[in-house]
Amino acid sequence: MRDFADIWSYLAQSPLIWLTATLVAYLIGDAIATRAGRAPLANPVLIAVILLAALLWLSDTSYTQYFEGAQFVHFLLGPATVALAIPLWTQRAALRRALVPILAALLAGSLTAVIVALAIGHAMGLEAGLLATLAPKSTTAPVALGISQSLGGSPTLTAVLVILTGIIGAIVVTPLMNALRIRDWRARGFAVGVAAHGIGTARAFQVNPQAGAFAGIGMALNALLTAFLAPWALGLFQ
Amino acid sequence: MIHALTLILACQLAGELVARLSGLPVPGPVLGMALLFGLMLALPRVAATVQPTGEGILRHLSLLFVPAGVGVVGHLSSLGTHGPGLALALVLSTVLALGVGALVFVAVARAFGGGDSDA
Numbered sequence: 001m002r003d004f005a006d007i008w009s010y011l012a013q014s015p016l017i018w019l020t021a022t023l024v025a026y027l028i029g030d031a032i033a034t035r036a037g038r039a040p041l042a043n044p045v046l047i048a049v050i051l052l053a054a055l056l057w058l059s060d061t062s063y064t065q066y067f068e069g070a071q072f073v074h075f076l077l078g079p080a081t082v083a084l085a086i087p088l089w090t091q092r093a094a095l096r097r098a099l100v101p102i103l104a105a106l107l108a109g110s111l112t113a114v115i116v117a118l119a120i121g122h123a124m125g126l127e128a129g130l131l132a133t134l135a136p137k138s139t140t141a142p143v144a145l146g147i148s149q150s151l152g153g154s155p156t157l158t159a160v161l162v163i164l165t166g167i168i169g170a171i172v173v174t175p176l177m178n179a180l181r182i183r184d185w186r187a188r189g190f191a192v193g194v195a196a197h198g199i200g201t202a203r204a205f206q207v208n209p210q211a212g213a214f215a216g217i218g219m220a221l222n223a224l225l226t227a228f229l230a231p232w233a234l235g236l237f238q
Numbered sequence: 239m240i241h242a243l244t245l246i247l248a249c250q251l252a253g254e255l256v257a258r259l260s261g262l263p264v265p266g267p268v269l270g271m272a273l274l275f276g277l278m279l280a281l282p283r284v285a286a287t288v289q290p291t292g293e294g295i296l297r298h299l300s301l302l303f304v305p306a307g308v309g310v311v312g313h314l315s316s317l318g319t320h321g322p323g324l325a326l327a328l329v330l331s332t333v334l335a336l337g338v339g340a341l342v343f344v345a346v347a348r349a350f351g352g353g354d355s356d357a
Contacts (some may be wrong), residue, residue, distance in 0.1 A: 022308075026301045045300045049307040056311060063312055070305035076295065077302050079246045081267035081294035082253070085275035089285055101347040109339025117331035130316070134327060138335060141303040146265025157316070158308025161328065163307060168332045176333065182340045184347065191339030195332050197297050218339075224272060227264040230300030 002064055012061070025051040040170035040203060045163050077142035084140070084223055089214040095217055098186060102217065105187070109194035109218070110225045113138035114224030114233045122237045135234050137161040139226040140197040140219055147230050162197065169196020170203035185211040193218025242291035245284065249274040 011017045029047030036042035056066055067074070088095070095102065114135055121134050132153030136144040141162045148158035173192045182188055189211030192200035197219045205212030253270030257261075262269075278285040310317070317324070 011258070022304055023301070026298075026304055031282035043300075045304055045307055048301075048304045049310065052304070052308045053311045056308070063309055066308060067305060070308070073302060074305040077306075078250050078267040078270075078304055079243070080299055081265070081296050082246045082250045082270040083288075083295050085271045085278060086292040086296065088275050088288055089278040090289075092279070098347065100350045101343045104346040105339045105343035108342040109335045112338040113275050113331050116334050117327045120327040120330055121323055122321075124326065126320055126323050126327075128322075130320060134324065137328065138332070140299070141306070143265060143268055145303075145306055147263075147269060150263055150265060154313065156306050157313045159306035160310045160313070160317075161305050161324065163303065165328050165332055168329055169336060172333055173336055176336055177340060180337060180341065182344055184340075184344050187340040187343035187347070190343055194339050195335035212303050224268055227268045231263040 009041070011207025012065070015069035015072065016063075018066045019072055020069075021052065021055060022048070022073055024069050025055075038202070038206060040167050040199070042093070043163065043167055043199065049160075049163075064147050077145065081142040081146075081223065084220045088220045089216050091213055094186075094213060101187075102190065102221070105190055106218065106221050106225060107158040107192060109191055110138070110222050110229055111233075113195055114229055115236075118233055118237045128238060130157075131237055132234055133157045134161060135230040136226050137165045137204065138195050138197065143223040143227060145229055151231060151234060163199070166196045173200065173203060174207060186214045189214035190218040194222045197222070239291050241287045245288055246274065246292065246295075247281075249277070295328075 025048040026044060028051060029044035032047055033042045033044045052066070056063065108216065117134050117137060118131055121131050129152060132151035133148055135153070135231070136147035136158060139147070141159055144158050144162045145155040150153045169192055173184075173188070173196070177188045185208045189204040189208070192204050192211075193215030196203075201212060201215035201219050204215035249270040250267050251270075252273055253268065254266030256269050257264055257266040274288065278288065
């Protein structure tokens with residue numbers, strides 16, 4: 001039998017091991033999230049990231065080496081963004097019926113998310129690169145990474161901020177909407193889709209199907225709007 | 239499935255080309271999304287082809303940001319120093335965006351019509 005060290009050094013060179021590890025970590029995260037009744041804090045991505053980061057640290061593997069394998073998953077972010085056209089198309093009737101409130105709430109919610117985040121970041125003395133990293137955090141991850149990169153931010157840090165934003169939105173939305181006495185499920189869902197993308201949308205679907213559908217519309221439309229808003233808003237704080 | 243993937247990748251490629259050529263700050267895939275939405279509206283066949291595969295990709299959307307998320311190991315020091323600023327920015331902007339978005343939706347729906355909620 002060959003030495004374990006030999007086998008390890010062979011496997012460590014190939015993309016297979018880290019690609020497999022990424023999928024396994026996600027499946028574990030997803031299983032834990034299901035066990036926890038999809039509680040917002042038990043986010044599968046957050047769990048997978050913690051598991052993989054620990055594994056990289058234990059095996060003394062660099063991120064570059066890890067990414068050789070993980071890039072095959074990462075590549076799918078682009079096609080997934082294109083596929084966001086599908087929920088938009090499925091909801092086209094609802095979209096047409098409530099077009100005016102949708103566009104108004106989209107503009108208001110998206111502007112608030114970007115401007116407030118940048119204003120606080122600026123006031124707290126964050127440097128320009130970090131502001132660019134922060135600007136797209138309310139939009140869905142594949143789009144946020146693209147925006148962050150094109151603005152000179154750090155896409156990896158943006159990914160983490162996007163996940164955290166989604167978790168915050170999913171936790172806060174129900175108590176906040178109840179406190180504001182908003183009973184229109186369309187408004188509640190749409191707002192969480194705009195402010196907290198896919199994680200907020202998943203939460204909306206748990207609460208009410210109409211809220212979920214409108215959250216999906218909000219997420220897809222905000223992906224488009226943030227791409228235009230973020231560079232402009234960033235310019236205000238430089 | 240191959241047809242659907244080809245269509246999605248072609249939309250992305252077209253989006254990348256337009257983004258590069260025009261110098262717009264919009265990521266190519268976002269333009270690809272707009273293009274695919276237009277195609278689906280114009281040609282029902284495109285919608286039928288793309289839907290099952292596209293929904294399959296979207297069902298596991300969260301998996302796709304794991305590799306980028308793992309990159310945080312290289313940013314732990316910057317998260318440490320700027321943690322309070324980033325945390326405050328995330329929490330306040332998300333809470334305000336939720337409230338403002340929902341209130342504007344309700345107010346505009348009341349003023350301009352736009353149908354009633356099912357509930």
